[in-house]
Amino acid sequence: MGIAGNVANAFLRSKLTPLVTLASLAVGGLALLGTPREEEPQISVPMIDVMATFPGATPSEVENLLTRPIEKRMWEIPGVEYVYAMSGDGMTLVTVRFEVGEDQDLSVSKVHAKLFAAMDQAPPGALPPLVKPHSIDDVPILTLTLHATRYSSDELRLIATHLEDEIRTIPDVSETFVVGGKPRTLRVTLDPGRLASNGVTPGEVALALRGANARLRAGEFASANAVYQVDIGAPIRTVRDLESVVVSSRGGGPVYLGSVATLEDTFGEVEHYVSHRGRDGGIEHAVTLAVAKRPGANATAIAHTVLDRVEAARARLVPNDVALEITRDYGETASEKANELILHLLIATISVTVLIGIFLGWREALIVLVAVPVTLALTLFVYYALGYTLNRITLFALIFSIGILVDDAIVVVENIYRHLQMGGRTPEVAAVEGVDEVGNPTILATFTVIAAILPMAFVSGLMGPYMRPIPIGASAAMLASLAVAFMITPYLALRLLRGHVAVTHPKADLAHEPEEESRFGLWYTRIMQPLMDQPKRRNVFYVTVVGLLVLSCGLVLAKVVEVKMLPFDNKSEFQVVLDLPEGATLETANALGQEVAAYVSHIPEVQTSQVYAGLAAPFNFNGLVRHYFLRRGANVVDVQVNLLPKHDRDRQSHEIAVAVRPGVDSIAQRYDASAKIAEIPPGPPVLSTLVAEVYAADDSTRIEAARRVRAVFEHTDGVVDVDWSLEAPQEGWGFQVDRVRAAQAGASVAQLTQTLTLALSGSTAGLVREPLAREAVPIVSRFPLP
DSSP states (O other): OOHHHHHHHHHHSOTHHHHHHHHHHHHHHHHHHHSOBOSSOOOOOOEEEEEEEOTTOOHHHHIIIIIHHHHHHHHTSTTEEEEEEEEETTEEEEEEEEOTTOOHHHHHHHHHHHHHHTGGGSOTTOOOOEEEEEOGGGSOSEEEEEEESSSOHHHHHHHHHHHHHHHHTSTTEEEEEEESSOOEEEEEEEOHHHHHHTTOOHHHHHHHHHHHSOOEEEEEEEETTEEEEEEEOOOOOSHHHHHTOEEEEETTEEEEGGGTEEEEEEEOOOOOEEEEEOTTOOEEEEEEEEEEEOTTOOHHHHHHHHHHHHHHHHHHHSOTTSEEEEEEEHHHHHHHHHHHHHHHHHHHHHHHHHHHHHHTOHHHHHHHHHHHHHHHHHHHHHHHHTTOOBSHHHHHHHHHHHHHHHHHHHHHHHHHHHHHHHOSSOHHHHHHHHHHHHHHHHHHHHHHHHHHHGGGGGOOSTHHHHHTHHHHHHHHHHHHHHHHHHHHHHHHHHHHHTTSSOOOSOGGGTTTSOOOOOHHHHHHHHHHHHHHHOHHHHHHHHHHHHHHHHHHHHHHHTTSSOOOSSOOOOOSEEEEEEEOOTTOOHHHHHHHHHHHHHHHTTSTTEEEEEEEEEEOOOOOHHHHHHTGGGOEEEEEEEEEEEEOOGGGOSSOHHHHHHHHHHHHHHHHHHTTOEEEEEOOOSSOOOSOSSOOOOOOSSHHHHHHHHHHHHHHHHTSTTOOOOOOSOOOOOOOOOOOOOHHHHHHTTOOHHHHHHHHHHHHTOEEEEEOOOTTOSSOOEEEEEOOOO
16 A cells, blocks of 8 residues: 555544644634735845935046945945946945845845945045835835815925824834925025125024034032033024024124024925825825835735724814825735635635536535635645735735646545445445555646746746745645645545445456446547547647647737736826926926826826825835835926726726826927836836946947937837936036135135025024924025025
């Protein structure tokens, strides 16, 4: 007797068998409840940004003195797969991407160690680099948009920061941030005339503000058997405090800040616009509160907890005329996908059971109905033990497994049924012999399937860990189905089939009398017998099969059938990413965004949209990899398009995105802007579908080569969005300081630069020491705007 027979014999009469069955279902149920649910699989691909500034340096100087040394150091780190770099005026950004599977914390430590080891080699004037790691858990799982007509985005931001405080206390909530609005600011608008009449320079004002806004510990002293601490200074908290700051002394009297400047408790300068457009087409001021989760946490549970907390605090913190809308809820979509796939899992299980009931009988079907859930329960437990989450990939693996794992149970049940028909021995012996007879082929078939599927687990790149739950889950399901077929199936077959199977083919006559064929068997025989007996028909059949194979391959070559790694997912959102030429104004960017939002609002499936002019919308997984969160400036604008739930529309999200592309491109062309329809990809995102890196000895040759490459892309069928990293030429003014005359006037280049900074963008002179402030409140001094 073989392995299968011995296992079946051991569990056939054992009281442990029903306990093993119940325990398997129990651990599977606990795994189903305890495994976190997420939108996407967890992928460990450390991606780290190194940002460094070199004030006053040109892009070429930054590249040679800062960027290249950092790149060289990063390439020295084991496990680094890619290094991307960008150099600009006085700054550099180096992105380091490690190989799949590298530990995130260890990778960050390696980058820090390399940078600190080379600090002594940094060029004079360069500031210490900033290291910012990124992972899939940085992507917000929930975004809440507050919008209103009566309130400005700045006022809405204050409301959002109070909600943010409520959310931060929730366990497993990681990062939270508010997009839109400006923080509260104490603005000091210097009056050039009053400064001149009082003989006060902007430098003196800045120095006075820094000195007045200080509170320092002077020491302590002992007296009367007690120790007293001594503090000096009264930090600035209000506009009244600012008014009393002494900036200079002229003619024996003090010159107060209030006498040379206008002081306001207001909000920051306009650097971006955020607005909300509803289905009625109305435009309202808006801000968006984004919430991310900790690694490994349950997105569904966290999202529900956050929404419950927000709803409880809404009456206390949010005015009645401020609307709060959920513009992203990956917890809900993850739960919806999981529930939908679990439903499909049940449908597949019931369908298999019904088919077996039709062809074998309801008792045999009942055996399979027990075997399949037990196998799936054990597979879910394997997922839980290995740290996987419930997402569309892991659940797809379970559905995929049903078609192959049910084979073991069917083969064993059918052969036990056949041995019971033979008679001539006890049902126990017949069941054991039935399992033993097909045991070795079943084991071989199981491991053959595993050998065919398991190599998918070793695919390199981002697709490896993304798709790995499929081979891991399918292999675990096959092994579990083999164990269930040898342990539980014979136990159930003996108790459900004993006494209900007539002896129709005695064992002694089985070798001499062929079994009477069923109607299906006779039909199959009539088709196959001529192919077996007549060479001419057999050859025609071979030629037909080969011809159909060639024809099917030709459909791919002729592009009648498109080949994709993964099918498009039906998401409830997509983004329109717009870039105007460098030098464009913020108002132009906002006008472009509003026009695009107005256009997409006429699409029946579009529910709402938000326009983010001058800054990036809350990023998704795609935006994380493409670094959309770094988009900032007067020439950038994002339009977040929110669709109706997929059950309330007929078209897929990809169809809608394709439909809006011509109109969006037409609008962008009028503004000389580039437009990209950024859908959430069905698999792991990439920088772009097709990327060309252009190298040359000098800038002009490289730019000319890049133009030719771009022209090839633009004239290639199927390519829709073409962009490059080259910035458009931007006009500027340059001032050359006459050092002799400046010295005669008692002014330095630094003082002139400070004066221009005050006139153009303002200068932060410190922070308001406000104990209850949710955000830092800067003190900004500047000259009045023209």
